[in-house]
Amino acid sequence: xxxxxxxxxxxxxxxxxxxxxxxxxxxxxxxxxxxxxxxxxxxxxxxxxxxxxxxxxxxxxxxxxxxxxxxxxxxxxxxxxxxxxxxxxxxxxxxxxxxxxxxxxxxxxxxxxx
Amino acid sequence: xxxxxxxxxxxxxxxxxxxxxxxxxxxxxxxxxxxxxxxxxxxxxxxxxxxxxxxxxxxxxxxxxxxxxxxxxxxxxxxxxxxxxxxxxxxxxxxxxxxxxxxxxxxxxxxxx
Numbered sequence: 001x002x003x004x005x006x007x008x009x010x011x012x013x014x015x016x017x018x019x020x021x022x023x024x025x026x027x028x029x030x031x032x033x034x035x036x037x038x039x040x041x042x043x044x045x046x047x048x049x050x051x052x053x054x055x056x057x058x059x060x061x062x063x064x065x066x067x068x069x070x071x072x073x074x075x076x077x078x079x080x081x082x083x084x085x086x087x088x089x090x091x092x093x094x095x096x097x098x099x100x101x102x103x104x105x106x107x108x109x110x111x112x113x114x
Numbered sequence: 115x116x117x118x119x120x121x122x123x124x125x126x127x128x129x130x131x132x133x134x135x136x137x138x139x140x141x142x143x144x145x146x147x148x149x150x151x152x153x154x155x156x157x158x159x160x161x162x163x164x165x166x167x168x169x170x171x172x173x174x175x176x177x178x179x180x181x182x183x184x185x186x187x188x189x190x191x192x193x194x195x196x197x198x199x200x201x202x203x204x205x206x207x208x209x210x211x212x213x214x215x216x217x218x219x220x221x222x223x224x225x226x227x
């Protein structure tokens with residue numbers, strides 16, 4: 001079955017520290033991969049996406065993610081976290097011919113210590 | 115250019131009532147998608163519509179739920195005879211094309227009491 005796993009429900013980091021949010025997926029073929037951020041009371045904003053090519057993808061707000069086919073992972077990273085990054089982060093996958101039908105992970109809530 | 119607009123932001127309904135959720139896509143977008151987010155879960159795809167057509171409703175519950183996207187006006191997600199289990203956040207997204215980036219609205223949080 002197709003699924004997305006975000007093993008960390010909550011993560012707390014200090015401002016200025018580095019961040020890595022984990023995402024593993026189970027899919028029949030190489031899917032399209034996405035990371036979204038949801039701030040409290042807001043909709044989802046696309047941080048970055050991977051379709052093909054370079055497996056290290058740069059996104060907005062200083063985020064990057066690396067696609068590792070052998071590990072079925074698409075972890076999100078940021079070298080230095082800012083207080084405004086506190087939010088919920090969702091990893092998602094979509095089929096190449098129907099990427100509108102995204103399968104989301106259950107999310108990781110990021111808390112940032114001052 | 116306004117983003118995807120959903121209203122109301124919050125909706126409270128008693129069991130057995132009807133809930134109507136509205137979504138106005140971004141200007142120029144003719145593809146609309148509805149997702150549901152149950153508490154402590156990720157979003158789950160419900161339905162994909164283009165103007166006046168339902169393209170994919172594989173995620174819609176078989177009963178009580180319906181969606182439309184008329185030629186004029188917003189897309190509507192209708193839930194009849196709501197039950198407590200329908201309490202969730204309902205997100206709408208829109209895009210220019212089927213496989214182009216989808217932009218999400220702020221969601222409607224439905225509470226059934």
